[in-house]
Amino acid sequence: xxxxxxxxxxxxxxxxxxxxxxxxxxxxxxxxxxxxxxxxxxxxxxxxxxxxxxxxxxxxxxxxxxxxxxxxxxxxxxxxxxxxxxxxxxxxxxxxxxxxxxxxxxxxxxxxxxxxxxxxxxxxxxxxxxxxxxxxxxxxxxxxxxxxxxxxxxxxxxxxx
Amino acid sequence: xxxxxxxxxxxxxxxxxxxxxxxxxxxxxxxxxxxxxxxxxxxxxxxxxxxxxxxxxxxxxxxxxxxxxxxxxxxxxxxxxxxxxxxxxxxxxxxxxxxxxxxxxxxxxxxxxxxxxxxxxxxxxxxxxxxxxxxxxxxxxxxxxxxxxxxxxxxxxxxxxxxxxxxxxxxxxxxxxxxxxxxxxxxxxxxxxxxxxxxxxxxxxxxxxxxxxxxxxxxxxxxxxxxxxxxxxxxxxxxxxxxxxxxxxxxxxxxxxxxxxxxxxxxxxxxxxxxxxxxxxxxxxxxxxxxxxxxxxxxxxxxxxxxxxxxxxxxxxxxxxxxxxxxxxxxxxxxxxxxxxxxxxxxxxxxxxxxxxxxxxxxxxxxxxxxxxxxxxxxxxxxxxxxxxxxxxxxxxxxxxxxxxxxxxxxxxxxxxxxxxxxxxxxxxxxxxxxxxxxxxxxxxxxxxxxxxxxxxxxxxxxxxxxxxxxxxxxxxxxxxxxxxxxxxxxxxxxxxxxxxxxxxxxxxxxxxxxxxxxxxxxxxxxxxxxxxxxxxxxxxxxxxxxxxxxxxxxxxxxxxxxxxxxxxxxxxxxxxxxxxxxxxxxxxxxxxxxxxxxxxxxxxxxxxxxxxxxxxxxxxxxxxxxxxxxxxxxxxxxxxxxxxxxxxxxxxxxxxxxxxxxxxxxxxxxxxxxxxxxxxxxxxxxxxxxxxxxxxxxxxxxxxxxxxxxxxxxxxxxxxxxxxxxxxxxxxxxxxxxxxxxxxxxxxxxxxxxxxxxxxxxxxxxxxxxxxxxxxxxxxxxxxxxxxxxxxx
Numbered sequence: 008x009x010x011x012x013x014x015x016x017x018x019x020x021x022x023x024x025x026x027x028x029x030x031x032x033x034x035x036x037x038x039x040x041x042x043x044x045x046x047x048x049x050x051x052x053x054x055x056x057x058x059x060x061x062x063x064x065x066x067x068x069x070x071x072x073x074x075x076x077x078x079x080x081x082x083x084x085x086x087x088x089x090x091x092x093x094x095x096x097x098x099x100x101x102x103x104x105x106x107x108x109x110x111x112x113x114x115x116x117x118x119x120x121x122x123x124x125x126x127x128x129x130x131x132x133x134x135x136x137x138x139x140x141x142x143x144x145x146x147x148x149x150x151x152x153x154x155x156x157x158x159x160x161x162x163x164x165x166x167x168x
Numbered sequence: 169x170x171x172x173x174x175x176x177x178x179x180x181x182x183x184x185x186x187x188x189x190x191x192x193x194x195x196x197x198x199x200x201x202x203x204x205x206x207x208x209x210x211x212x213x214x215x216x217x218x219x220x221x222x223x224x225x226x227x228x229x230x231x232x233x234x235x236x237x238x239x240x241x242x243x244x245x246x247x248x249x250x251x252x253x254x255x256x257x258x259x260x261x262x263x264x265x266x267x268x269x270x271x272x273x274x275x276x277x278x279x280x281x282x283x284x285x286x287x288x289x290x291x292x293x294x295x296x297x298x299x300x301x302x303x304x305x306x307x308x309x310x311x312x313x314x315x316x317x318x319x320x321x322x323x324x325x326x327x328x329x330x331x332x333x334x335x336x337x338x339x340x341x342x343x344x345x346x347x348x349x350x351x352x353x354x355x356x357x358x359x360x361x362x363x364x365x366x367x368x369x370x371x372x373x374x375x376x377x378x379x380x381x382x383x384x385x386x387x388x389x390x391x392x393x394x395x396x397x398x399x400x401x402x403x404x405x406x407x408x409x410x411x412x413x414x415x416x417x418x419x420x421x422x423x424x425x426x427x428x429x430x431x432x433x434x435x436x437x438x439x440x441x442x443x444x445x446x447x448x449x450x451x452x453x454x455x456x457x458x459x460x461x462x463x464x465x466x467x468x469x470x471x472x473x474x475x476x477x478x479x480x481x482x483x484x485x486x487x488x489x490x491x492x493x494x495x496x497x498x499x500x501x502x503x504x505x506x507x508x509x510x511x512x513x514x515x516x517x518x519x520x521x522x523x524x525x526x527x528x529x530x531x532x533x534x535x536x537x538x539x540x541x542x543x544x545x546x547x548x549x550x551x552x553x554x555x556x557x558x559x560x561x562x563x564x565x566x567x568x569x570x571x572x573x574x575x576x577x578x579x580x581x582x583x584x585x586x587x588x589x590x591x592x593x594x595x596x597x598x599x600x601x602x603x604x605x606x607x608x609x610x611x612x613x614x615x616x617x618x619x620x621x622x623x624x625x626x627x628x629x630x631x632x633x634x635x636x637x638x639x640x641x642x643x644x645x646x647x648x649x650x651x652x653x654x655x656x657x658x659x660x661x662x663x664x665x666x667x668x669x670x671x672x673x674x675x676x677x678x679x680x681x682x683x684x685x686x687x688x689x690x691x692x693x694x695x696x697x698x699x700x701x702x703x704x705x706x707x708x709x710x711x712x713x714x715x716x717x718x719x720x721x722x723x724x725x726x727x728x729x730x731x732x733x734x735x736x737x738x739x740x741x742x743x744x745x746x747x748x749x750x751x752x753x754x755x756x757x758x759x760x761x762x763x764x765x766x767x768x769x770x771x772x773x774x775x776x777x778x779x780x781x782x783x784x785x786x787x788x789x790x791x792x793x794x795x796x797x798x799x800x801x802x803x804x805x806x807x808x809x810x811x812x813x814x815x816x817x818x819x820x821x822x823x824x825x826x827x828x829x830x831x832x833x834x835x836x837x838x839x840x841x842x843x844x845x846x847x848x849x850x851x852x853x854x855x856x857x858x859x860x861x862x863x864x865x866x867x868x869x870x871x872x873x874x875x876x877x878x879x880x881x882x883x884x885x886x887x888x889x890x891x892x893x894x895x896x897x898x899x900x901x902x903x904x905x906x907x908x909x910x911x912x913x914x915x916x917x918x919x920x921x922x923x924x925x926x927x928x929x930x931x932x933x934x935x936x937x938x939x940x941x942x943x944x945x946x947x948x949x950x951x952x953x954x955x956x957x958x959x960x961x962x
Binding site: 027109138149 | 170185186188189190191192193194195196197198199201202204292293367368369370371416417418419421448450451452673674675676839840842843846847848849850851873874875879881882883885887888911
């Protein structure tokens, strides 16, 4: 199979990656760039564990080919915040017990951060509908919703991802 | 809201933020698929598209010829295994049909997804491509899918058995016939508890690395120690040469309480090829071959006197085990039998279980494992009896509750409930739910065509697995002791490492155990590291399932810590020239009673212990190990209420409110308890309303992905209201009980009762799960004349 070179800016770092045209973006991130924080949970674009930001919008990276991302700016969970400098959404998930096994968490945090960048002060109902593309089996969503509302409350109106 | 720190010595009971979280929220967790090893090969399985077939031929030539493909194996290639996959339940005096089950099929496939061959090669995508080139010729046989048809006759899943029956098992206390003779009212129902998936968001995955005579297996498992034992036995290796590591595990829910063929195959292939072999499960594989749960059809019969006193409860369960027995498959319905009397003083209780094979994925433990099914039967039937008697559903519960003063309470099923205050949890629930106001509102809404219902469930369960003498070979028949171990090591610096034999995978045990140890040793929980899930670190363990990790594993940690404390006190007493009995731990220091200024920090004590300046006759070092075998199970309990609206036009159910009052003894970390309840409740709501593993009558799996297996999303659910009472268990020193399965055990019954309550004015008095719009619509429209029950078809 032919190999294509794609240019990806991931978390502010430029990468040039040789990929099969069919390679999923999530596998380019995980297997070629070693950014294993972005997870695969379903293969059918239902669970959202693979959610990242592509040019500022939340996308499911299992449904994007690496070649489609050529020239894009990508942010993964590793680029959102660090343990020493957590993003407000990461802090909110920690404070509100918004995670248990942690597997859906990177996608959930990325989706939640994107949600607040579009709607900085959502109602509970808006959070619930805004996250319906992300599945969690552990938390029953209660504390995830609480985390997002908490992050919204603590952030200035211009909070961004 | 959580807190970041508690006052010294008061960590137990505080809602401390989790120690586990920083790596998980920053993308630095380490799940199996995140691990790569040099030279690692990939495996991909060829799986049966047939529900029942003989394998006529397998042609691997095209697949093996592909670039990058190293090997293709079929079942006969693995003839050097020490035996088939394990089933570890041998109840004394009970015959259990247990056909051989291999990692790759040998001559026949028994359900869709059964593995036929494996392709191993250099690239994740290439091996998947190559599976398409393995040509398998099947001779299709008729499949048997309906368990009632399967128990009545053929075709047989395993022809050589001449039956589809797996086993029969009965647990009886009192005399149910006598009890029914004393009853004024007898209610009988056919209760269908349909099949569901575990559906952790992380699928299964393994990396096997055999080199120089030793095997390391990374597996997304709840039970690394059991996996190690069986890898050693089946591969003919010493257990000392097998290391199983469960790194971060992305949820289990019972599905990862298993010894799977894929684990064994990866190990076998790594040994054969001399390179690491990795397999990452796809979701469609997970939905078709990772073990599933529930799938019981039961005939239940409850008798009561006119005043509401229950005189007898008799349950006959037909349990669909699918195509094979997995590690504990036939035991699962029995777990419910022990609590078939629920929270109630019922003198005559009997459970008769028949297991049956069908051409479907095997079932085994899924969150609750037998106890959600039992609770559904008890709590829904009790409501039916109350309705028959014209009694309030709460009144009949209060009438029959085992009173607080009866504990410890020996019940008809032969177990002793450790502690309980069922009136207490229900009273607390009533502080949150104004039933009279609800009934008035319900009446009003009905006149407007809005069908709102309320349901209740007062539940108990049996967990904290387990006293080995009860569950072991001479007792219930599990071929293992279910004690738990812990090792506590104080380092030179005063930092502490705890090794627990449990294997948590999301529950927050690192945090809870650190809280327990910190208070006892007078240190900050942030300097207490909790290690688990690696069989080469710490003592032999019994892992995580059955809501056991705190009540059994946590108590082992207490005992090991107390040994460390006793040794530390002896060292301090010698250093300070005091009596060991006079040393206490206050504000992070071991000091003499009455002289708080005079004392030693744990680091100072450790310094003495490691330098070896210990009292005469004492060993140096500061590290202790415990194996703790509980005296009894623990029996958590609670009272839940749910309010739903049912749209009579569409049959759609909306959960408006869900209130859970639970009692799992004193809280170590109340935030973690609430989290377990939330997730558990959604597992139960999900089963009641959305989830169902569905096979067609040819044995084809309809729900093979998350596109058609409906996990609840945030959008369908409300926020939950939780509260607690705290009744100590006498079984362990902390008084704690399990909570991991509690929500699931309660929730499906609560929702079912609420939906039935909503539907009564529409002529529906009973309906089985799943309470899907179509089934509810059918029930409403069939309610005149036809049975509303609807069987299994949707």
